Amino acid sequence: MSEGQDGIGSMWQGMVDAQRQMWSQWADLAAAGAQTAGAAPTGAAPTGAAWPGAAQWPGASPWSGATDAWLASWRQLAHQTTTAWTAGADPVARDAAQGMAATQETMLRYGALMQQAWSMLSAPATSPEETTAKLDAFGRLMQQSIAVPWSGLGTPPGDMNSLWAGYLAALERLPGPWANLIKEVPTSASRAFGGDSSEMLGQTRLLWDAWERSAGRLLETPSMGYSRETTEMLQRGFEAWVDYRRAVFEFSVVLNEAWAASGQAGVDMLRRRAEANTPITSLREFVNVWSEATDGSLEDAFRAPRYAEAQAAMLAAAMRYRLRERDIAETALKMTDIPSRSELDETNRRLHALKREVRELRRAMAAAQPTTRTAGRASTDKATGKATDKATDKEVS
């Protein structure tokens, strides 16, 4: 590739043409899909002559600074088109089509970044340090630009009010009409959990008012009232929620460090390639070598005790919260006389123990018989025993 501004301009023009062609292909597919499947993608599909926002970048690539917006438009079209086209296909095929479209997006993003890297590196550097600095900057850009699989984890635990709001949002998943009404709890929870018992009392009362207004009244059950146990149950749930949020944040810190290190591994790979004068010659090659380098780095990080411990701590915190959540849900279920998970589990446990006992008894009975169960069983059972055994098996199971 020739270096300098002419080269960059030429490269952009090539990409403009490629993108125009890409939109054209997807637009054609979308149009055909609408005719075939009768499920047209919503929104205006761009024509082959232009892509969304083309007017903002006349004569230049949309990747010149608005990659995310451009890709978002493309993602919408690709997702809708793929969904419409594969509506009647095998579910595995549908997922694979989405995976393939998502990969194209990733490849496009890599392409945009590669083009940026090419631009950055095409200007002559005055020293090896400058080249290194450019590569490092590119590595950071890569890691910031590629969707982090665990994005969204990195939010540190906020103040008590926002944590309480998060706790309530999580409780929305619980059954019972009263659960949503918990959201009416004032957001001054921080004061309550900071030791203001009047706040806590008010919140608990609100909870039980909600109960009586909904399921309680419906079933004409006596008012349950609020109790110290109920208050403690809610507070334990909140504490578990806070612990969980903290553990998620701590895990995300470790993950982000691993992510940053993997970017550096990618940069190191690029540097080695440059030093060895074995340049990358295609987008696909770039994706492959970058993936290989970063996966290797991530694997090293994932194997480290610090990562495994942070992951285990997050998992444990999630499990503790889940148990508290179940306490709350089961309290509601008990009031509505609906069997709870714990009760079903206990029933299943007893059934399981009984089945084992029956099998052991049958085994003991068989052992007490004069005939053996090995080679002898084949001849004996053919006559009588087999049918008896099978019938018993089915009864037991």
Add this chain to the structure above:
Amino acid sequence: MMPNVFAITPETFARELAEMSRQTVAGVETLSRIDSDDVTVGCSAKEAVWSEDGITLYRFTPRVAEPRPVPLLISYALVNRPYMVDLQEDRSLVRNLLDLGLDVYLIDWGYPTRADRWRTLDDYINGYIDRCVDEVRERSGQPAIHVLGICQGGTFSLCYAALHPDKVKSLIAMVAPVDFHAESGAECGLLNAWARPMDIDLMVDALGNIPGDFMNLGFLMLKPFQLNVAKYAGLLDIAEDETKVRNFLRMEKWIFDSPDQAGEAYRQFLKDFYQDNKLIAGEVELGGRRVDLKAVTMPVLNVFAEQDHLVPPASSLALAGRVGTTDYKELSYPVGHIGMYVSGKVQKTLPAALVEWLDARS
């Protein structure tokens, strides 16, 4: 000045982008034509001969007039579905074994429901496997049969063979973990490293059964880029070839077809095997009996994958010297964990090697 690491002309770059888009569009069109009937798995004819608690014992229809008299029972892992050994006609360990004249049975562990949450390793090994072995012995009239245990199913088979050596004529352990702490440090399996600090009791108490999706997420995180990006980029290259796309989809189906894990069995497997590494210490207890690998006195063939990132070779190789037989042999292939069942090169030689080894011990 350091040379630019990218040597791509605008023209080739534009062409590549355009071609990639064309391939994706073509791929979507190809995939849209594939309905459920096209992604069938399990190519060999078989019949259910025993069933209990959602667990089924299948006998594959022999493909020779007179199959060998001593049958082979395959015990697969609980974490994925066993049709991987019979994925499609040209990628089927089972079919190759049938063609070579074996009488093949397979345990399908099914999909545990919440009602199976209390199922233990004792239930699996001394219960279901033992009853399946008895069924096969009874049907064949043989006092002892060959057992092939794969991955976790290999570990189970080792335990079973140690506890019921009289019923196992020979044992093949394939990509089976034995030493769960093998090669600590850089070569330690990721799953081993992750499992060690986990509070397994808390997980099982909170979740009951362990969701298959949870297991899958762990597997995908082992190589996030290659398993989530590079894999689908590879799909672009075959997007217009329906046959290859179907092959790809069969693998996809298998990868994401992960049953939930029965809670109590998961608890014991993770704690006793992964965390405390009790198998090689002779400290695993099942049904009140200690599992002593020295009690594995029948011939043993240990088959492992040299590039296995799930079960490191060192974990399987730890079996050497720990079993109570002198008829112990190892066989390896330069593939990964899954390649052992589906690699064309492996399937050209592995089935024949297994049958030859079994014949010498029948």
